[in-house]
Amino acid sequence: MNEAQLQELVESISITHFNKKFLHKASFNNRLRTTGGRYLLRTSNIEINPKYLAEGLEEVVGIIKHELCHYHLHIEGRGYKHGDPEFKELLAKVKAPRFCKPLQTAARTKKTIEYQCSSCLLLYKRYKRMNINKYVCGKCGGKIKLIS
Structure with missing residues (x-):
């Protein structure tokens, strides 16, 4: 999916679910890491995390609906923040998710x-390395060795 297709998708979702036009720009932002998308207050543009395309179009549509809730409420001068009751009502009305699912590809297992x-x-399990020459066993005072 390219940016033109994303723009068309956002415009069509806005008309079908909100009965309002989306008059600003929708684009991909590769720098987004912890969120599926964001609504920019100053420019009224929407940015979508392209990594969510791998999760499926359904997830991207949910993110777009969520960001369009921010967009339309902000344009109308109503409560557009996550805690506002108007925002929660609109999310429920259009069946948009409150939060996006964590990326499966970004799920890191701690070593x-x-x-x-x-x-x-x-046996001692640690996330950080320790100096085995400096520390001894807390139970018996014996020498500690690295297993893996």
Whole structure:
């Protein structure tokens, strides 16, 4: 999907679900990391995270509906923020998600490092490396060795 197709999609969703025209620009923003999209107050433009295209068009449509709720309420001078009752009502009316789902591709598993006491065999799991020459086992005082 390119930017022209995104613009057409946003305009069609705006007319079908809100019965109002979208008169500004919709674009992709590769720098978005923690959000599916955003509505820019100063320019009234909408930016969409292109990584959500891999999750499916259904997820992107949900993000567009959410951002259009911000857009139309802000243009009308009504409560457009997440906590405003008008915003929550409009989200429910158009069946837009309040939050987007986390990206499956961005789901990171934390790497654990395992250490073991050489005398009592107590296992230590850590997320950060530790200096095995500086620390000893808290249970028996034995020497700690790196397993993985």
